[in-house]
Amino acid sequence: MSIIDWILVIGIALTIVALLGSAYFLVQILGAQQQIERLKNRRIKNKKKKRVVASKSQQLIKKRKRSLLLCLISLLLTGIFGGTSKYISHYQAMNLTTDDSESVVKGYYLLDDFEEQITIAKEKGDSEEKLQKNIRYLATAMASYGTKTASTTNSKEGQLILNRYYNAIKQIGMNASTQTKNFYGNTQVVDSFIEDIKRIQTYEKAAFSYYKVDESNLSQE
Incomplete structure (x- = not known):
């Protein structure tokens, strides 16, 4: 568990202990009050016993106050x-x-690099072998998002947003891994994948917006 998880667990435990302490002392107050009332209602003529009762009453009053x-x-x-x-x-x-956080940031760069590489492949801007290798690596990395799920410490809405994003990255990665040889000079295939990237980026922006991630900081790196 992270430090925050430990702090939360300890905080909950201390809350329970403090609440139980409140209940315990409340019982003590009520018990002391009942004893005080009983002593007040006792009719004692013996002076010695009266002093004993008075002393005990004072002790109970102090106990009640404490x-x-x-x-x-x-x-x-x-x-x-x-x-x-x-x-x-x-x-x-x-x-x-x-x-x-690491998964979201990595996903951002994977999508960005993937779009860049398939755009270069579309225009035949580099050697086909090199581009296929780069695209295959990126596709495999994106497909690995199939093993990722949002932490359950996130809100339900946050989990849905992140899991949708992770699943979309996984899907485009799996699709790309079967098409690594078809990007070079193929406008139709590349344009189709770019459309998918744009769709995934809407999920990405939703995650950034929900968790207040500053995209400008990422784009500057």
Whole structure:
């Protein structure tokens, strides 16, 4: 697990402990209050016993005050730990994990390089053998996205967006791997794949928009 995952787990555990502490001290308050009421209702004529009862009542009052203070502190800690855990959970849901971030960035460059290579192949701008080798490598890399799935720490919507993007990259990679010898000088095949790339880039932009990825930073690298 990542550091954030550990912090979230610890935060949830502390929230539960603090909440249980609040419940425990509340029971202590109610128990002390009941004992105080019972002592007040007792009619004692013996002075010695009265002093004993009075002393015990004072002890119970102090116990009630102490339990009340600890209960309030526990409730405060419950709010702090619970709020922190909720924030971390929301942060995880709305931000890419390290693996997903790497996959999205890699996918961006793979698509960009693939489009560049098939465009060169279309125009016969380099040797056919070299271009076939480059396209085959890129196609294999894209097809490997079939093994990728969005982290479950993402929101449901985020997972759908990422998985759609990953699946589209996988599909174009698989298709390209069967066509590596057909790109060179073939306008029809290249144009068809470029249309697919443009479609995938709409999925890519959706992922960038949802996770607030600055595409300009990627294009400058």
